[in-house]
Amino acid sequence: MIRKLFLTTAAIILGAVASGGAAWADYKDTVKEFRVGLIGGENAQDLMTRNEKFRSLLEAELGIPVKLYPATDYGGIMQAMGANQVEMAGLGPxxxxxxxxxCKCIEPLVVPQEADGSTYYYSVMVTGAGSGIDSVEKMKGKSLAFADPNSASGYLIPNASLKAEGIDPQTYFSRTGFSGGHEQGVIAVLQKQYDGAVTWVSGQGEKSEGYTRGNLRSMVDKGLLKMSDINIIWQSGKIPNGPTAIRTNLPDDLKAKLLEIMMALPTEHPDIYKQVERGTGKGYVRGSMDLFSDIIKLREAEATGGRKS
Structure with a gap:
């Protein structure tokens, strides 16, 4: 009886293998729709347009419907991932x-590499070219636009770095505020609504082109900015590139497929890669939590006002 049961079970397994593994679990059995969150920093229509070919590629490769969900700010996507409302998003560190x-519910899938293979970028402070403000010293008593409270280069790092340099943004500048995104902050400077703004750049390539990647490069490519219109008067230390993050509870075979798609993107679909990354680099490396340990500690310190909990 036992032998007969074993042979019957073996026959079922072999039959499944021969038919392409139909009896095995597949992510399509549980994931009926894949939702991609799009971070703020530019207007929603630009976000959707810039990522449409990526959405179409994901849909074709995954074999399930893929939808894009733009948010007005970083917090919107953070909350959506925590609430299981989106499965993947490109996030700043x-x-x-x-x-x-x-939520402890997300993990880094891949991290972008810059042109030299490194995985870091920089925060910069910009002012108007005709403003006469060509140094941080000349920004004293002037107004500064941060990008978003959940942005590393647009708030967390410049705020902490300036304090480490003996500059308290709350007292050094006449006023500070959040512009709502990186693009909006630079536009506010160009329109003289703020004297300065912080944003992000790869720090590599031609400065006159907005570097290889980053908000300035994106704005130059869209015709919203000429680099001759601004001064770059301050630059931070190295910041780890933000990951493409996914929900930890996704099926393992779906995670593997997503990793395969992302790693192949720069070589197999360079135009889509350029749109996703707002410029070009070397590609991606597999993400790891270790890369973001210092940023996590900095966020914890920011939340507690520097007190240990």
Missing amino acids: SAFAGAWLD
Whole structure:
């Protein structure tokens, strides 16, 4: 009886293998729709347009419907990931750290590489070219636009770095505020609504082109900015590139497929890669939590006002 049962079970398994493994679990059995969150920093229509080919590619490769969900700010995507409303999003390092601290439910899938293979970028402070403000010293008593409270280069790092340099943004500048995104902050400077703004750049390539990647490069490519219109008067230390993050509870075979798609994107679909990354680099490396340990600690310190909990 036992032998007969074994042979019957073996026959079922072999039959499943021969038919392409139909009896095995597949992510399509449980994931009927894949939702991609799009971070703020530019207007929603630009976000949707810039990512439409990526959405179409994901849909074709995954074999399930894929939808894009733009948010007005970083917090919207962080909350959506925590609430199981989106499965994947490209996050800045501070937004990733904040979302992970909130729910412990996400993980880094891949991290972008810059042109030299490194995985870091910089925060910069910009002012109007005709403003006469060509140094941080000349920004004293002037107004500064941060990008978003959940942005590393647009708030967390410049705020902490300036304090470490003996500059308290709350007292050094006449006023500070959040512009709602990186693009909006630079536009506010160009329109003289703020004297300065902080944003992000790869720090590599031609400065006259907005570097290889980053908000300035994106604005130059869209015709919203000429680099001759601004001064770059301050630059931070190295900041780890933000990951493409996914929900930890996704099926393993779906995670593997997503990793395969992302790693192949720069070589197999360079135009889509350029749109996703707002410029070009070397590609991606597999993400790891170790890369963001310092950012997570900084977020924790920010939340407690520097007190240990």
